[in-house]
Amino acid sequence: MTLPQGVSGIHVLPADHHDGPWESIIVPPGTKERLLGTAVLVLRHGRALRSLSGSPHGLVVLAGPPGTGKTTLCQGLAQRAAMAVAKRGATTFVEVDPHGFPSEMLGESQRAVRRLFAETLPELAARRPHTVVLVDEVEALAVRRSVASFETNPVDVHRATDAVLAGLDSLRAACPHVLLLATTNFTAGVDEAFLSRADLVLRLDLPDAEVLARIIASSLAELTTLWPPLRRLAEDDALHAKLAAMCAGFDGRRARKAVLGAVAQRPELAENPEWLTAEDLYTAVEAAVR
Ligand SMILES: Nc1ncnc2c1ncn2[C@@H]1O[C@H](COP(=O)(O)OP(=O)(O)OP(=O)(O)O)[C@@H](O)[C@H]1O
Ligand SMILES: [Mg+2]
Structure with missing residues (x-):
């Protein structure tokens, strides 16, 4: 199967061989409950919640130093959330590769990011009742505009960030029941406007x-x-x-x-x-x- 641009994997959950990750990550008490709670609320009631003035964006951000289990926990969360809503149908788990967009050509990555949110993800979300999208290392996509210098980061980077934000808003409007999981090694580098859209920003610290x-x-x-x-x-x-x-x-x-x-x-x-x-x-x- 050829995958759409920027997508590195598509899985149907729940699936037995996706059981391991959730249990393998050891986090402080309450962490997994909060994650699962947010996920189930969006997947199960995202459409209904659209009528609220503070309706969720369906975005969960996991931040923390390298090797603290962010990616693994997101993979586990997708499976656990899929299990929780399984009696209403299966879940499509989409893995986005933030490095899978061209950056050299002006405007090219912006177009690609826009296409991902406006076309690819809504099309994938139409396949099954539930959809979870993982954007690993989101800073590669949503670079903070205030720190990105025009010398080291081409204008294109800023435009890509704008495209991510516009994409998030359009995805939320079209598919309020899609859960978007994002991981990052440093919150300092991720756009404030992106972080402020998150329903939950969870910090995973080094283990004590x-x-x-x-x-x-x-x-x-x-x-x-x-x-x-x-x-x-x-x-x-x-x-x-x-x-x-x-x-x-x-x-x-x-x-x-x-x-x-x-x-x-x-x-x-x-x-x-x-x-x-x-x-x-x-x-x-x-x-x-x-
Ligand atoms: N809190 C933890 N409990 C148990 N295992 C952990 C924990 N944190 C990390 N690990 C182990 O470390 C490995 C790497 O985890 P993972 O790739 O999810 O980290 P990450 O935070 O996404 O790292 P990076 O920022 O480098 O992408 C996994 O095999 C995982 O089992
Ligand atoms: Mg990771």
Whole structure:
């Protein structure tokens, strides 16, 4: 299947193989409930809410440093929201690639962005009762106009931002039940007018010691499903706490990689991951800190 310009994936949800991401991300209590609540409200009642004076834009922005689970959480949210509304029909999950628009030619990216919001997304939204759109790394599209310099960022960037805002408004008018999820590494770079349209801006921070310990435990538990003897490490809370303290300042991605890195330290161990010891984990994390 050839995908429309700027679209990197189209999935029909709920689908069993999309179950993993939501559970895999560990966030402070209440975070997932808020996300799911906002998503279900838009998907289920977006059309009815149009009559309110402060009607939702159907836009959720997840902001935070790299590796804090933003993209994964959005993928999980699409599946969970699709499950919540499934008895009223399936959900189309559209992934937008913000780097998939030409920027070299004046006016070209603006036209492409306008086409995405005014034609492509409404056409996709007409296919099924529910639609979730993920714009990953939205700063690539919605660059803050006040900081974008005309030297480093061509006029085209400003126009693309305007096109995104106009597109959001037209998409909302035509399809108020479409949920738009956007992620960004820095809110400072994203246009204020874009952020002010968000129904929910959620910040994912670097994990604290407690969350790090849970991420390490979860990484070991995943390895245990493949190599059952590793259960002794996966159930050792004191070990997780000690490793978490060593990982202070790590993002979730780096913490998960440190655990996997422990298995890759020596070819014999990589061949037989069930031989992994607490000592191996300490050495690997120590090396990852440096
Ligand atoms: N809070 C967390 N709990 C569990 N795992 C996490 C957490 N944060 C990140 N990870 C793990 O790190 C990996 C990267 O996550 P993801 O790509 O979603 O991060 P991101 O915030 O989108 O990063 P980037 O800004 O670089 O795109 C995933 O495999 C995920 O499981
Ligand atoms: Mg990401």
